[in-house]
Amino acid sequence: MLDVCLLGCGGMMPLPNRWLTALLIRYNGKIIMIDCGEGTQIPMKLTGWGFKSVNTMCVTHLHADHISGLPGFLLTLGNSGKDDVLKIYGPPDMQRIYNGLTVICPELPYNVVISELPHNEVSSFEAEGLRIKSVPVDHTTNCLAYVIELDRLGKFDIERAKAQNIPMKYWKILQNGEPVKDKENEYTPEMVLGPPRKGIKLAYCTDTRPVDSIIDLIRDADLFICEGNYGDDEKLGKAIEKKHMLFSEAANMAREANVKELILTHFSPALDNPTEYLEKTRGIFNNTYVGKNMLKRKLVFDG
Amino acid sequence: MLDVCLLGCGGMMPLPNRWLTALLIRYNGKIIMIDCGEGTQIPMKLTGWGFKSVNTMCVTHLHADHISGLPGFLLTLGNSGKDDVLKIYGPPDMQRIYNGLTVICPELPYNVVISELPHNEVSSFEAEGLRIKSVPVDHTTNCLAYVIELDRLGKFDIERAKAQNIPMKYWKILQNGEPVKDKENEYTPEMVLGPPRKGIKLAYCTDTRPVDSIIDLIRDADLFICEGNYGDDEKLGKAIEKKHMLFSEAANMAREANVKELILTHFSPALDNPTEYLEKTRGIFNNTYVGKNMLKRKLVFDG
Numbered sequence: 001m002l003d004v005c006l007l008g009c010g011g012m013m014p015l016p017n018r019w020l021t022a023l024l025i026r027y028n029g030k031i032i033m034i035d036c037g038e039g040t041q042i043p044m045k046l047t048g049w050g051f052k053s054v055n056t057m058c059v060t061h062l063h064a065d066h067i068s069g070l071p072g073f074l075l076t077l078g079n080s081g082k083d084d085v086l087k088i089y090g091p092p093d094m095q096r097i098y099n100g101l102t103v104i105c106p107e108l109p110y111n112v113v114i115s116e117l118p119h120n121e122v123s124s125f126e127a128e129g130l131r132i133k134s135v136p137v138d139h140t141t142n143c144l145a146y147v148i149e150l151d152r153l154g155k156f157d158i159e160r161a162k163a164q165n166i167p168m169k170y171w172k173i174l175q176n177g178e179p180v181k182d183k184e185n186e187y188t189p190e191m192v193l194g195p196p197r198k199g200i201k202l203a204y205c206t207d208t209r210p211v212d213s214i215i216d217l218i219r220d221a222d223l224f225i226c227e228g229n230y231g232d233d234e235k236l237g238k239a240i241e242k243k244h245m246l247f248s249e250a251a252n253m254a255r256e257a258n259v260k261e262l263i264l265t266h267f268s269p270a271l272d273n274p275t276e277y278l279e280k281t282r283g284i285f286n287n288t289y290v291g292k293n294m295l296k297r298k299l300v301f302d303g
Numbered sequence: 304m305l306d307v308c309l310l311g312c313g314g315m316m317p318l319p320n321r322w323l324t325a326l327l328i329r330y331n332g333k334i335i336m337i338d339c340g341e342g343t344q345i346p347m348k349l350t351g352w353g354f355k356s357v358n359t360m361c362v363t364h365l366h367a368d369h370i371s372g373l374p375g376f377l378l379t380l381g382n383s384g385k386d387d388v389l390k391i392y393g394p395p396d397m398q399r400i401y402n403g404l405t406v407i408c409p410e411l412p413y414n415v416v417i418s419e420l421p422h423n424e425v426s427s428f429e430a431e432g433l434r435i436k437s438v439p440v441d442h443t444t445n446c447l448a449y450v451i452e453l454d455r456l457g458k459f460d461i462e463r464a465k466a467q468n469i470p471m472k473y474w475k476i477l478q479n480g481e482p483v484k485d486k487e488n489e490y491t492p493e494m495v496l497g498p499p500r501k502g503i504k505l506a507y508c509t510d511t512r513p514v515d516s517i518i519d520l521i522r523d524a525d526l527f528i529c530e531g532n533y534g535d536d537e538k539l540g541k542a543i544e545k546k547h548m549l550f551s552e553a554a555n556m557a558r559e560a561n562v563k564e565l566i567l568t569h570f571s572p573a574l575d576n577p578t579e580y581l582e583k584t585r586g587i588f589n590n591t592y593v594g595k596n597m598l599k600r601k602l603v604f605d606g
Contacts, residue, residue, distance in 0.1 A: 013379050014345050038375040039342040042317050064378050064407045071404075072341040072371045076316050100406025101374075103399065104367045 009291035059090035137208035154194035231277030265291035312594035362393030440511035457497035534580030568594035
């Protein structure tokens, strides 16, 4: 099961009632954070999930509203007792921006490891037991969408285990996908597990124009969190100029990619009431929700 | 008249219900800002005073909770239409920290002029028609208190003006302290104004231990905004270690310096309810208030 919390839903600047867009993904007690704009540590505190378990941060791009909260967050992470490692993934130039922003937090009680991901191809890495893909998108600066996947092993076949005389004390280990070796035999998960089953897929995509490469990568996602900077279709010209999306464009992508649920986020500060455009957007993709501060979801395996 | 707004009252990190400590001073439609921690632009927006009129920023010191909101604030200032100059005053190293933090806002539509103030002596400068003094204090890093003064000219003496045959059309100019010259004569304010009267004095002091040099400089201030990191006198050891103050220490300074009003601020995140210590603090200095988000005061000339 993945716990997901959209910390805020704003773009450009934090507002009195709208934190900047950022996401937490919790799995097995560890947290992955996506983006860290100014003030993001405030809703993070409200989750009650604790800071210390944040081991990985993925940064979509290096515009202030997605990264300006980094130094304050890093200091609070240090004050939380963290003393191991924080891995930060981001687009090219991540290291330089990190170096600049952390001029006010020169000594942290944990290590920070920075990886710059390619801006021109999909990249894949493992973090906290999840598979993360970074996907180049189309913004005014190098920007990455992220797809987070949790695989699900095949079903454990008791009959096959019995037929192969696999000792029952090893079943749990094999069921978790680990091989077992004792003095006499070696047992592998393949001996008792059926074909892999559908896992969990989460996609996070901001800031960008809608592009085909995204659709392939978000296909069949359980949850698609996507920017909708503008609600009004009349703003298409501005969306193209600023390289952002309309609600309707996000909804079209959700429909085309056959995702289960769409949550819109990263609203322009000028967009006072995003819900105004919800009904129309649901006409394109029915299972659409308007993001809000601290919006949570639990993503579980099917059946 | 000075309009003053304490934007927040927290120290160390912004909390869900407590913005970081920062101050706005508005005079003649122009705004001076003191400190700019993470999220400070949010209560700033709530004031409704507008960003564009911020022409001067004074930074007490370069710890994150006093400066981490700078890049976001600068960008929002740019989005507000500002296209002239922002002057930033701060302790030594201000320029280097500015250069680091603004790595995410490389192009601003206005000029920024940075002045580093001495860390070992009182310094004085003019800003927006006010006189500002920076006062070195005693923290774990170079830190400055600020004293802001608005002078008040002497009273206009109608009888003297008449006796000297000064044309009535010049009275208003002379009353505002400006000289006037026409074809025949030159008139100076000294000809019609009485001795200077008591002006307005505001002092802002965080983060520091109580030191004598502060007392001299804040003497007779109309408003003394001072840190009170800890309410409980039992925390004296911690206050000494962290170079902060107890409520009682701030109140003792207020009493000794004969200020009119004390507002406590910069509360430790562990201090949930600062008001708990108010009664005891008022036993030392009666006109003490506990700071809160968006606390406003109007400072006017006496009589």
